[in-house]
Amino acid sequence: MHYAVVVSTEPIDTAVAHPARRYNYWLGGKDNFAADRASADAIAAAWPSAPIAARENRRFLQRTVRYLAGEVGIRQFLDIGTGLPTADNTHEVAQSIAPQTRVVYVDNDPMVMVHARALLTSAPEGRTAYLEADLRDPGRILAHPELRSTLDLSQPVGLMLVAVLHFIHGEGAGVPIVRELLEALPSGSYLVASNATKDPSPPQVVELYDRMLASGQTDIWPRDRAEFSALFDGLELVDPGVVLVNDWRSENEPPPRPTGAEVAVYGAVGKLP
Template sequence: MNLPEADPMRDRIDTTTAHPARRYNYWLGGKDNFAADRESADRIAAAWPSAPIAARENRRFLRRATTYLAREAGIRQFLDIGTGLPTANNTHEVAQAIAPETRVVYVDNDPMVMAHARALLTSAPEGRTAYLEADLREPETILTHPDLLATLDLSRPIGLMLVAVLHFIPGPGAAAPIVARLLDALPTGSYLVATNATKDFLSEPVAAVYDRMLATGQTDIWPRTRAEFAALLRDLDVVEPGVVPVNEWRAESEEAPRPASADVSVYGAVARLP
């Protein structure tokens, strides 16, 4: 694979350790990944064969949710944390196709993601995009970053996108304070778009294998039950159809046949800050 030559971040990219963004890219059929990413992805897929299906459906959910926020909710600002490597239907592309003046801040902790994003994700002339190398686990760093403050107006509604990133915050209740801090910085009328992997649809044998992988560090994807995921949306107005598998969220226009929820095993939701 090729990295942008002019970006100094390329020298900081660790190709020997798997990274979620590059593993996700591999599952989506991309080429921006290394042997360590592919080996990690294949180990997870061996225990959870539908992982590539889940990645694709998660991406389709992102497109539909962004379309809803831009077209129906009138959102013109987005904060996309854990953006991943550029592929089709990135948040700003979907939103700016509807409202070219939309502004988007992308955040990821992988320098390779940031190198590619700066090189490939070009905003519409009427809008603006910015790219922050930061970690979801440090929300204060994100919220006070000069580039974010120069791009987004925190007094106006924002679409907070936490898609395929919360399940990298391990532990019961561990994601809740992070989500709460981010939402505390946003005004009424903002939206949260979130997804999280789950074991709710897995058979007992498959779930047991996955538990062993978690215990031995072979996977870093922390699954949450529907109740645990829904708790992250507490005090928000959840948009219909509520907390559902991502393949079911307003997917009427998707091409058939559709995958079964057991083959996706990712919950998704869109909720408004009252």
């Protein structure tokens, strides 16, 4: 039987930029508003390759899902901060390999919920659910009855935190959230994460970005390699470890490939022992 569950409660505020809609704009989508486009353009003024980074981050998600579903055999995914529907979403990639895969999507943008039915096209053997919740409240996500009815938390889960942790501001602020989520998952589960970074950026870009972050013109908190790597403490890193997302098992991606400075997003996959 095909299952599709959508839970949405909040109205859409079109006057306030939202990361999911801004990301949609960078990916060439139409599901965004003037505030989202203005925010995206302001960030791109400091970081002109932001749309390239968004596309590479999306490809990283797709490659990691193929790895987990195909090579590892993961049949359950918890995708937090999934954003608006695009091509090759987590469940589409996973179910193309294993139709029985179950996926729970989580996002805090009501517009994502409005569009959820366009995304929820699960294979008949599988199941998808979509929850409106915030990464900052992992306990609420984990306790949600739809998550509990969709995923079996006694079996390994692929936890997808792709391009969402950089909205958690503060040095080390992502670690307790990741730990709480991982503590609810069994051995053999995997963490997939990516986060913007300034590490490969030229000094003038770093200076401009720091001013924008301090003035509130951007909500993206970049993490250096050490802070990002700390998210995977206690996990077994999958080769090639912590790298820029464009370098994670991307040998089969078509040329031309972007530079590290153009992408400036760290990514990694780790296994829960």
